[in-house]
Amino acid sequence: MARRKSRTLTEVELEFMHVVWAAQEVGTDDVQRALRKKDRDLSDGSVRKVLSILLGKGYVSRRREGRGFIYKATVPEGSAHGCLVADLLRRAFGGSAALMVASLLDTDAVSDEELDEIKRLIAERESQTRGGAASGDREGGGDEQ
Helix, strand or coil, X not given: CCCCCCCCCCHHHHXXXXXXXXXXXXXXXXXXXHHHCCCCCCCHHHHHXXXXXXXXXXXXXXXXECCEEEEEECCXXXXXXXXXXXXXXXXXXXXXXXXXXXXXXXXXXXXXXXXXXXXXXXXXXXXXXXXXXXXXHHHHHHXXX
Protein backbone atom coordinates (compact mmCIF):
# COMPACT_ATOMS: atom_id res chain seq x y z
CA MET A 1 0.00 0.00 0.00
CA ALA A 2 1.44 3.40 -0.97
CA ARG A 3 2.08 5.99 1.72
CA ARG A 4 -0.46 8.76 1.94
CA LYS A 5 1.09 12.06 0.89
CA SER A 6 0.99 14.61 3.65
CA ARG A 7 1.53 18.35 3.62
CA THR A 8 2.72 18.11 7.23
CA LEU A 9 6.48 18.29 7.69
CA THR A 10 8.39 15.16 8.64
CA GLU A 11 11.19 15.37 11.20
CA VAL A 12 13.86 15.57 8.48
CA GLU A 13 11.89 18.14 6.48
CA LEU A 14 11.52 20.26 9.61
CA GLU A 15 15.30 20.10 10.14
CA PHE A 16 15.78 21.38 6.59
CA MET A 17 13.23 24.14 7.11
CA HIS A 18 15.03 25.32 10.25
CA VAL A 19 18.15 25.74 8.09
CA VAL A 20 16.19 27.61 5.40
CA TRP A 21 14.42 29.88 7.92
CA ALA A 22 17.72 30.70 9.67
CA ALA A 23 19.61 31.50 6.46
CA GLN A 24 16.65 32.93 4.49
CA GLU A 25 18.14 31.68 1.20
CA VAL A 26 20.20 28.51 0.76
CA GLY A 27 21.79 26.29 -1.83
CA THR A 28 22.20 22.54 -1.39
CA ASP A 29 25.77 22.99 -0.15
CA ASP A 30 24.58 25.45 2.51
CA VAL A 31 22.04 22.90 3.76
CA GLN A 32 24.66 20.14 3.78
CA ARG A 33 27.08 22.28 5.82
CA ALA A 34 24.43 23.33 8.33
CA LEU A 35 23.22 19.76 8.83
CA ARG A 36 26.78 18.44 9.11
CA LYS A 37 27.25 20.80 12.08
CA LYS A 38 24.31 18.95 13.68
CA ASP A 39 25.96 15.56 13.01
CA ARG A 40 23.69 14.76 10.07
CA ASP A 41 25.84 13.92 7.05
CA LEU A 42 23.67 13.61 3.93
CA SER A 43 24.69 13.20 0.31
CA ASP A 44 24.05 15.95 -2.21
CA GLY A 45 21.38 13.74 -3.82
CA SER A 46 19.58 13.26 -0.50
CA VAL A 47 19.61 17.01 0.17
CA ARG A 48 18.24 17.73 -3.31
CA LYS A 49 15.51 15.09 -2.82
CA VAL A 50 14.30 16.58 0.47
CA LEU A 51 14.39 20.10 -0.98
CA SER A 52 12.38 18.81 -3.94
CA ILE A 53 9.79 17.35 -1.55
CA LEU A 54 9.61 20.68 0.31
CA LEU A 55 9.15 22.43 -3.03
CA GLY A 56 6.30 20.05 -3.90
CA LYS A 57 4.65 20.64 -0.52
CA GLY A 58 4.87 24.40 -1.07
CA TYR A 59 7.21 25.15 1.83
CA VAL A 60 10.02 26.52 -0.36
CA SER A 61 10.45 28.19 -3.71
CA ARG A 62 13.58 28.11 -5.82
CA ARG A 63 15.36 30.12 -8.45
CA ARG A 64 18.16 29.08 -10.72
CA GLU A 65 21.56 30.47 -9.87
CA GLY A 66 24.48 29.25 -11.93
CA ARG A 67 24.27 25.47 -12.25
CA GLY A 68 22.14 25.02 -9.12
CA PHE A 69 19.18 26.46 -7.28
CA ILE A 70 18.71 28.83 -4.38
CA TYR A 71 15.84 27.93 -2.06
CA LYS A 72 13.75 30.33 0.00
CA ALA A 73 10.97 29.62 2.52
CA THR A 74 7.46 30.39 1.30
CA VAL A 75 5.81 29.44 4.59
CA PRO A 76 6.74 31.47 7.69
CA GLU A 77 8.11 29.47 10.61
CA GLY A 78 5.16 30.36 12.86
CA SER A 79 2.66 29.16 10.28
CA ALA A 80 4.48 25.86 9.91
CA HIS A 81 4.51 25.41 13.69
CA GLY A 82 0.77 26.08 13.75
CA CYS A 83 0.20 23.42 11.09
CA LEU A 84 2.30 20.90 13.01
CA VAL A 85 0.42 21.59 16.24
CA ALA A 86 -2.96 21.38 14.48
CA ASP A 87 -1.95 18.06 12.89
CA LEU A 88 -0.78 16.65 16.23
CA LEU A 89 -3.93 17.90 17.93
CA ARG A 90 -6.14 16.23 15.33
CA ARG A 91 -4.24 12.93 14.96
CA ALA A 92 -3.05 12.24 18.50
CA PHE A 93 -5.69 13.94 20.64
CA GLY A 94 -8.85 13.75 18.54
CA GLY A 95 -9.04 17.53 18.40
CA SER A 96 -9.07 17.99 22.19
CA ALA A 97 -6.75 20.86 23.14
CA ALA A 98 -7.44 20.18 26.83
CA LEU A 99 -6.27 16.57 26.48
CA MET A 100 -3.19 17.72 24.58
CA VAL A 101 -2.26 20.26 27.27
CA ALA A 102 -2.96 17.75 30.05
CA SER A 103 -0.65 15.24 28.36
CA LEU A 104 2.08 17.85 28.06
CA LEU A 105 1.71 18.85 31.71
CA ASP A 106 1.87 15.18 32.78
CA THR A 107 5.43 14.99 31.43
CA ASP A 108 8.58 16.44 32.94
CA ALA A 109 9.04 18.54 29.80
CA VAL A 110 7.49 21.70 31.31
CA SER A 111 9.73 23.68 33.66
CA ASP A 112 8.38 25.95 36.38
CA GLU A 113 9.40 28.96 34.27
CA GLU A 114 7.55 27.60 31.25
CA LEU A 115 4.50 26.85 33.38
CA ASP A 116 4.50 30.48 34.55
CA GLU A 117 4.74 31.61 30.92
CA ILE A 118 1.87 29.31 29.93
CA LYS A 119 -0.27 30.76 32.75
CA ARG A 120 0.58 34.29 31.56
CA LEU A 121 -0.37 33.40 27.97
CA ILE A 122 -3.69 31.90 29.12
CA ALA A 123 -4.48 34.98 31.21
CA GLU A 124 -3.61 37.22 28.26
CA ARG A 125 -5.84 35.17 25.94
CA GLU A 126 -8.71 35.25 28.45
CA SER A 127 -8.48 39.03 28.84
CA GLN A 128 -8.45 39.49 25.05
CA THR A 129 -11.45 37.20 24.62
CA ARG A 130 -13.42 38.73 27.46
CA GLY A 131 -12.33 42.27 26.62
CA GLY A 132 -13.33 41.87 22.96
CA ALA A 133 -16.71 40.34 23.85
CA ALA A 134 -17.41 42.92 26.53
CA SER A 135 -16.42 45.76 24.21
CA GLY A 136 -18.60 44.36 21.42
CA ASP A 137 -21.53 43.96 23.80
CA ARG A 138 -21.27 47.56 24.95
CA GLU A 139 -21.07 48.86 21.40
CA GLY A 140 -23.95 46.65 20.25
CA GLY A 141 -26.10 47.68 23.21
CA GLY A 142 -25.43 51.36 22.57
CA ASP A 143 -26.45 51.12 18.91
CA GLU A 144 -29.77 49.49 19.73
CA GLN A 145 -30.93 52.15 22.16
